[in-house]
Amino acid sequence: MPKTLLVFPPGWSPVGPYLALPVLKSYLQEVEQYKVDIIDLNVEFYDDLLSYRHVEECCKRYRESKDSFSSNVQLTIELIQKSALNVDEAKDIFRSKRYFNLKERQYAENIFRNALYIINHVSYGVKYTFNSIDLPYDYYSTPEIMKSLADTLHNPFISFYEIAFLKRIQREKIEFIGISVSGCFQLISAVTLAKLIKEECPSVKHVSLGGNYITRLADDCMKEWHPFFEYIDSIMMYDGEEPLARLLEALDSGDDNLDCVPNLCHAKGGKIYKNHRIEQTFINDTVPDFDGFALSKYFMPELILPVYSSRQCFNHCAFCTIPGATGGCYRKMPISRVFEIMCRLNEKYGTRVFSFVDETFEGKRMEQLADEINASGKTFFWHGETRFSPTLSTDVFNKIYQSGCRQIQFGLESYNQRVLDLMKKNTRVDWIDRNIHDCLNAGIPVHLFFMIGFPTETKEEALNTLAYTENVLNYSKQVCGVPYSTRGFTNFGLVMGSDVWNHPDKYGVSVMPKSQYEDLRLEVDYVSGTGLTLHSMRIR
Structure with a gap:
């Protein structure tokens, strides 16, 4: 079987491991009896980016790039660098119990802000945050x-891979590389890695991309x-x-004809x-x-491991496309097995948080x-x-809280x-009220995802949703004593593959040429005959 290494490239949040590669590794090793190694280059990248060595180098470049300052500005810059x-x-601090001390956490957060300020100012248009790497x-x-792949000035992944990773591939004579691409900010880093491997790692016979986004x-x-x-x-699509497994099998047999490999x-x-x-x-x-991931390097005080109990989604919301990139039907694991997996991960890695x-x-x-x-x-x-559901009750939420x-x-x-009906949410407003009330009264914070500007939505309807979510946060904090409830919203985006995309006439939408x-x-422009427009969604 080809010597295989699966890679999670930079361009993701470094607060915890992503689940895709550990799941693939366990399946290939336990079910197919194939040996596989994995590495999270995203957390390795951030650990190097936010290191004394790199920040000191950036401070030196920052000082050399500035000619003269007023005394006040000079003092401020010196304090930021210090x-x-x-x-x-x-x-x-972020990786220990010191994080739970508010003053220490704020101290660490301020250091990270100052470090990123310096790094971003000398990175030639590259902007780093804890959620994205924007070239x-x-x-x-x-x-x-394609233009970015050879740009050593504006593409930081080139030097990172050459210093930190390519030598491992060469030394271990890796033959197959799989790269997981789960979001757009990983795309340049993934293709950059593929290019460097093709140019500098002759042992690698096959490079494949996979993941929801790709x-x-x-x-x-x-x-x-x-x-x-x-x-x-190649690109491995869906699950x-x-x-x-079939791709590795075909490559091992020396078969260049990959037509038989599904998906x-x-x-x-x-x-x-x-x-x-x-x-x-x-x-x-x-x-x-998760063996192969540097679990001690994630930017959290306690290891949080991702798990799942089901795949796909049993609902088909009109705006959603993510489950379609998984493939297959909605399917679920017995809860007894889910609990057993949590126990096994707890025993092996010491984690209590999932x-x-x-x-x-x-x-x-x-x-x-x-x-x-x-x-x-x-x-x-x-x-x-x-999802909001009529089966959720006060007793259920109390049990759920008790379980952690x-x-x-x-x-x-x-x-x-x-x-909601137009979105095909299969949700009733009265379920929403009851579920949120019972959840908060049980002591469980909520996070509410919502969107503004779904086709035909009026300004009054959008304002009603905004007001409701604000009331929920106030109720959570002031009445229930639960200060950690949050909300997050985006403007509606028409995404290729969604029901709105497939049937625009049903939603009063005209799709604009791409x-x-x-x-x-993947998100395309559109014109809506009624309701909010793209330009009127900025509701204050």
């Missing part, structure tokens, strides 16, 4: 991305040929377990071919294997998990996302029944 050079202490190239434009790009934006295939050999997008003779698609009906219930990454963690199944945890006497803490649940995320989307320049943009 603070930034304590970056290793700030990391120690001065358009992530939605193939020509821009699946959607391959589905909707890659038709006949794409320049990425100058440096990659990766079986396609990756694979690959190139031959200057054309792209998308193999037969299999709809997954099984759920991978192996225990995720983040459920299900598209929707059903309320009834949350209650079943709570029963398992409460009966065991174990001290676990967890959070997850669910410390946040529930709800896809509110709108507080208007007409808009820019040829931004050929990789």
